[in-house]
Amino acid sequence: MRCKCGHVFDQDADHESYALVNDKDYPKFLVAEIEVQQCTDEESRQAALARSSQYVGFVLECPKCSRLAVHTAGARTLAFYKRDE
Numbered sequence: 001m002r003c004k005c006g007h008v009f010d011q012d013a014d015h016e017s018y019a020l021v022n023d024k025d026y027p028k029f030l031v032a033e034i035e036v037q038q039c040t041d042e043e044s045r046q047a048a049l050a051r052s053s054q055y056v057g058f059v060l061e062c063p064k065c066s067r068l069a070v071h072t073a074g075a076r077t078l079a080f081y082k083r084d085e
C-alpha cells in the first residue's frame with residue numbers, strides 16, 4: 001500500500017497501525033473474539049479468526065506526511081485524511 005505522498009506502508013515499517021471496528025459491529029466482534037480464544041485446535045481457531053476479522057478494518061498513520069489511511073471492514077479501497085496544520 002502506498003500513501004498519497006509516495007510513502008510505502010511496509011509490514012515491518014515505522015508507521016503506526018490501528019485496528020478499526022464500527023461501533024454497531026463491536027458487540028458481534030467481541031463475541032467472535034471470545035470464540036477465537038476458546039478454540040482448542042488450529043483449524044477451528046483459523047475459522048473463528050476469519051469470522052472475527054470480517055468486522056475489523058485498520059488505520060495507518062503515514063510517518064512522512066501524517067495522513068491517515070483508513071480501510072473500513074469490507075471496503076475495497078483506502079480513504080485518506082490529511083492532518084490540519
Ligand SMILES: [Zn+2]
Binds near residue numbers: 063
Ligand atoms: Zn504520506
